[in-house]
Amino acid sequence: MCKSLQDCGIPVQSRVQMDRAQDFDLAAAAHAALAGKKPPRGWDHRLHAAIAESLGDLHYREGRFLMALGTAVAVLSLGVDALIASDHFTKIAAVRLGAVLPFTLSALLLPRRLLALQKLLMGLSLIGFGVSMAYASAFVPSPDNALLALGVVTLFGLALPVLPFRRWQMIGFALLYGLAVGGFLLLHGAIVDYAKTFIPIMMLTMGAATVLAHRIHWIERRNLLLTLQADERAKALEESNARLTELSMNDPLTGLANRRRAEDTFAEHYATPVTVGQAGTALFMVDLDHFKAFNDHWGHQAGDACLRAVAEVMRHSASRHGGLAARFGGEEFVVFLRADDATQAHAIAEELRVAIERIEIDHPASATTVSCTTSIGIALHKGPNVPELADMLARADAALYRAKAEGRNRSLMAA
Structure with missing residues (x-):
């Protein structure tokens, strides 16, 4: 005689008791973050991980688009150099393409898991683009050289707010860009005559671009929280509907089909x-x-x-x-x-x-x-x-x- 179902060789469905201390409502955490009840440093590590994963996917896609766009702009900008510095076009083109294409093409080939390296290459390609424009300004007479120098600032102002960089990456890029491009212009004396105008414009542009980038990234993070909240609630609703369907098709006492x-x-x-x-x-x-x-x-x-x-x-x-x-x-x-x-x-x-x-x-x-x-x-x-x-x-x-x-x-x- 069997003393239990197990003794008869019959498997019995075990009841798994959930540890309430381990339960985590991602939708509720996202809602709390949206409501501003906790600053980002106070978020649960699982919410941080979910946001980081979503941001990584978004940054990888955006990075690939921006590198493709940047490559096209770098190539098309050579048309301007051909018009205003035709005598030195070959050297300018060699510097421009040599400073941009190796980084962008390499970054485009990287998989998702090498996102950090992709961002580094993206930043280096933009810095190389800026330096190549500064280099071109050395061969252009006044006032076209000043306009090219301002183009360097414009490139930074347009790029920084849309770059898929986090705060420390954004700050690092801004510092490296300013040091590389500004240092090149100063060393070659390309902006000495316009320093009183150029330097304040560059500083203002960098400051405004940094603030705008911070705001755009805040909106980006908020949108991710909204998406995460909506996805989790939709998932919970789907699971609830599936459970209701299961209950409507099963006997509640025995668990058999009804x-x-x-x-x-x-x-x-x-x-x-x-x-x-x-x-x-x-x-x-x-x-x-x-x-x-x-x-x-x-x-x-x-x-x-x-x-x-x-x-x-x-x-x-x-x-x-x-x-x-x-x-x-x-x-x-x-x-x-x-x-x-x-x-x-x-x-x-x-x-x-x-x-x-x-x-x-x-x-x-x-x-x-x-x-x-x-x-x-x-x-x-x-x-x-x-x-x-x-x-x-x-x-x-x-x-x-x-x-x-x-x-x-x-x-x-x-x-």
Whole structure:
């Protein structure tokens, strides 16, 4: 005799108790961050990780677009150099393309996991672009040289707000750009005559671009929080709907399929004609013997425990034979499966009946365990016509009635 379902070789679904201390509502955290209840440094590390992952994906895509655009602008800008410095165009073009293309092309080939290196190459290509423009200004007479120098500032002012850089990366780029380009212009004396105008304009542009970049990045982070919140809520709603659908198709006490799901499954998978050599559709009508008396004697809690144990045995048996077990109501169950012939169908039903008979349920009012038995009616369909559920249920129910009349705890085939 089995002392438990495990002893009978039947797996029992375990209940996993969730550790509430580990629960984390990402949507709620995003909402709190949007409401300004906590500064970024006070966010949960999981929210930080989610935002960092989203930002990384966004920065990688934006970086590739900006590098492609920057490469096109660098090449097209050579048209201006050809007009105003035609005598030195070859040298300017060599410096421009040599300072930009190696970085941008290399960055475009990098995968997502090398995002940091991609950003570094992007920053170096822009610095190289700026230095090449400063270099071109050395070959252009006044006042065109000053206009080219201001073009260097304009490049920075346009680039910084849209670069996919974080705060420290943005500050590092601004410092390197200013030192590289400003140092080159000063060393070559290209802006000495315009220093009083150029330097303040450059400082103002850098300051304004930095503030604008910070604002754009704040909006970007806020949009990511909104997207994250919406995605998490949509996911929760989808899971809730899936759970409701599952509940509407399953019996809440036993977890087996309910009658609605059983009827749908039969129509989809078992209501098919059988050709020569194919297994037929078998239907078991299963009913617990004297279940009302069992409930009256041992109590409804023991009755529910008995139903759950029987359901687990039926689930395991149906699964082994590729079928479906369902609770039709009360102590009445059905099983759908495929069987080659009446002998095989009866053997499977007997296997199920014996497994149920061996179940033992602990009860505080009894020194021994309590058990139950079941009667099974079997209907088998083989033939070219399509089986009908109502007909098979009626035949199995008639066989079940005979099994009970002949003494219960047995399985009989329908005529």
